[in-house]
Amino acid sequence: MIRLSGIALTWLALASADAPERAVTTRVDPLAVQDDDFARHRDPAEWQGLTVERIAFRNERTAWRLWRIADPAKKQGPLWFVPHDNENAGFEAALIVLRRYGGTVIAVDSGVAPDHDGQRFNYAVRTGGPVDPNRNFDSALPGYAEMVLADVGRGAWPVIALHSNTRGFDTRESRCNTADPPGNGVISIRFCDDIYAPHPSRSRAWPFDDDDTMAFATWRAGRSPDTAFCGNALAAADFNLVFEQVAITDRSLSNYAVLHDLDYLNFETLDRGNDAVPLADSRDRLVAMIDRAMTACIAPAARNREKLPRRR
Secondary structure: OOOOOHHHHHHHHHHOOOOOOOOEEEEOOOOOOOOHHHHOOOOHHHHOOOEEEEEEEEEOOEEEEEEEEEOHHHOOOOEEEEOOOOOHHHHHHHHHHHHHHOOEEEEEOHHHOOOOOOOOOEOOEOOOOOEOOOOOOEOOEOHHHHHHOHHHHHOOOOEEEEEEEOOOOOOOOOOOOOOOOOOOOOOOOOOOOOOEEEEOOOOOOOOOOOOOOEEEEEEEEOEOHHHOOOHHHHHHOOOOEEEEEEOOOOOOHHHHHHHOOOOEEEEEEEOOOOOHHHHHHHHHHHHHHHHHHHHHHHHHHHHHHHHOOOOO
């Protein structure tokens, strides 16, 4: 007789064909959560005053588990989104900026599928391959986006994604700096094409002494790059900044946000590893960008929003 753990049973139930798509939200003790991110934070003082909820649901072929972390004393603030469970610097930074600026953290947990905790993709699928949590924002299947962005409807603003990635970029896809050492993807201030227009820092001062530490400001094709939320302000503040043009969605949150007129920013840095010192370095670079963005753009924009008449 095979005995299944509670986690495995939960995953099987969520992945079954008749599982409900309505979310099941459960208040949890962060000191007891069996998860790699929470395991790095076993000091009760780190969680004092915070609430942690587990949100479990199924959307189409995939079962999902999200962690929702909030500070009830600072309800107003951004929706901090950590989509990839292997990008630990994002989770570390989110806990700091939640304390500092309020709002809500939503972090995707790949551990809903047994033996896949701390991985980039979600393997809790009924059919087909694993799902990238940042390539699942699809208006044709809105359930996932609605769950992740639910706090926007409760006043969370703006939406801010936190990422860490491998060094470099795919030189075969770039229109500039093609002689650089080959890398992966497009996350570098040295990458450019018809979609991504880099605006490098002039001073190259920390945290922008690294080509892979940058912000993305997204704008909709047919409009002007000046319409990118915070774009001009961050460029003036000497960020490593990439203006991203969106015409047809790639199902990422950045594309979904701009096509649904949501104010959105994305902060990226190099994944330097999970040992304490390099992890802290990546975390601190993300936090430094957020601190500067709050001063340069987000806090002033929030004050202007408060002056607008409330909708009845």
